[in-house]
Amino acid sequence: MRIAMIGAGAMGAMFGARFAAAGADVVLYDRDAEHVAAISADGLLVTDPEGEKRSHLAATTSIDAIGPVDVAVVMVDSNATRVAAGALEAVLGPDAFVLTMQNGIGNVEALAEAFGADRVVGGSTYNSAARQAPGRILHSNIGETTIGELDGAASDRVAAIADLFRRAALPIVVSDNVLGVIWMKFVLNAAINPVCAVTGLRPGEVARTEPARHLLESLLDEILVVVAARGIALPSVDPRAEILDHAWERYNRPSMLQHVEAGQRTEIDALNGALLREADALGIACPFNQAIVLTIKSLEARTLARAASPDLDESSLEAVARANPRPAS
Incomplete structure (x- = not known):
């Protein structure tokens, strides 16, 4: 299974490293050039409750460099979901699908609008991670993740992702109410x-x-x-x-x-x-x-x-303010 982690910040990079250790072919995508350069040069260092692990993963700042994938795991900030969706079509094969485990509401809807609901798998995770430095991630809590088809049906692709989570030693639940x-x-x-x-x-x-x-x-x-x-x-x-x-x-x-x-x-x-x-x-x-x-x-x-304006000049600013009265509400 070839997986692109779209948004390889703290959470995306952590999941990418776990999936790669479980046998998936993973490529990380992120707009942070310094973070991507550090991963490319020295590998991704993840510290979790079990210790430190360094993973050598492909990483890029270019969507075009990802190549065809079976699954795109969208972990970008919710503000960037629609932009990411617009760029993903080029890397999704005819049977490929998108998995989101993002925070907030509206991400599933944005991805379904872009690709069709039948190509989107929903998810929610209680793992916690933070970026300590470029190329360094703290996986502070190994929590439960829930995934499922949007219509609540069972599917081979959800079963395959759940199996990947188990091989990655990550708690996983398949739900028929993933939207809930x-x-x-x-x-x-x-x-x-x-x-x-x-x-x-x-x-x-x-x-x-x-x-x-x-x-x-x-x-x-x-x-x-x-x-x-x-x-x-x-x-x-x-x-x-x-x-x-x-x-x-x-x-x-x-x-x-x-x-x-x-x-x-x-x-x-x-x-x-x-x-x-x-x-x-x-x-x-x-x-x-x-x-x-x-x-x-x-x-x-x-x-x-x-x-x-990192250094405020109070006197100058107040003089300008007095010369320009506050507009009427």
């Missing part, structure tokens, strides 16, 4: 990740810090109202308790926290931003989620502003 599983992960990420991003706290710290916990619970309660109104069947008897338990038990660095700390664009539009779009269509107010979206976008704007 994706929504469950969406609810968890939308409740926990932005709170970590704005506070700098890990999930376990959020759960033990009263103001942060209150913010998490307020976001979560609004999200669950929207999910119920949307008619989504979450695969949990008590999703609220399950998500609060998850926060209590975990001390990983969620991807949104990593992005804010690195001055990168976050996935807020695919998480709480997507929630607000769903809520608006249903006529449901979500003030806490609206506030968290505005806060994260303000942090993103700060990054751009500081990059353009």
Whole structure:
């Protein structure tokens, strides 16, 4: 099985290394030239609870250099899903398919729109990884991944991917409700990740810090109202308790926290931003989620502003501001 990891950041590179160790022919694709160069020169070093492993994998910054594949595993930031989909047609053979294990909602829909729902397999993962340096990945939590056909049917291709996960020593579940599983992960990420991003706290710290916990619970309660109104069947008897338990038990660095700390664009539009779009269509107010979206976008704007003007000249800026009164609202 020849696999292209589309988006070889922390998660994509980690999965790529595991799949290669299990016998797959893997090529990594990422736009980060420094990261790709480090992998090409010295291999990919992954540290996990079992120790360090160096994998020598093909890596490229060019879609055209990938060549035909049987499976494209899309792990790009949700902001880049449609762009990635537009470039993938050239490397997908007639029987090839796309697997997504991305965070957020809308990725499955974007890929199905590009390739047809019959060429898309959905997935959700509770593995955690972070990039420590170019070519160096920390696989901090070996968690469960769930995959399945979008229509809930059994298939040989899903069975083959599940077998690859088992050979890679990664926990795997095949579900007939993979869309519900994706929504469950969406609810968890939308409740926990932005709170970590704005506070700098890990999930376990959020759960033990009263103001942060209150913010998490307020976001979560609004999200669950929207999910119920949307008619989504979450695969949990008590999703609220399950998500609060998850926060209590975990001390990983969620991807949104990593992005804010690195001055990168976050996935807020695919998480709480997507929630607000769903809520608006249903006529449901979500003030806490609206506030968290505005806060994260303000942090993103700060990054751009500081990059353009790292040293603020207060006197000059204030003189210009006084000379140009604030426009009327």
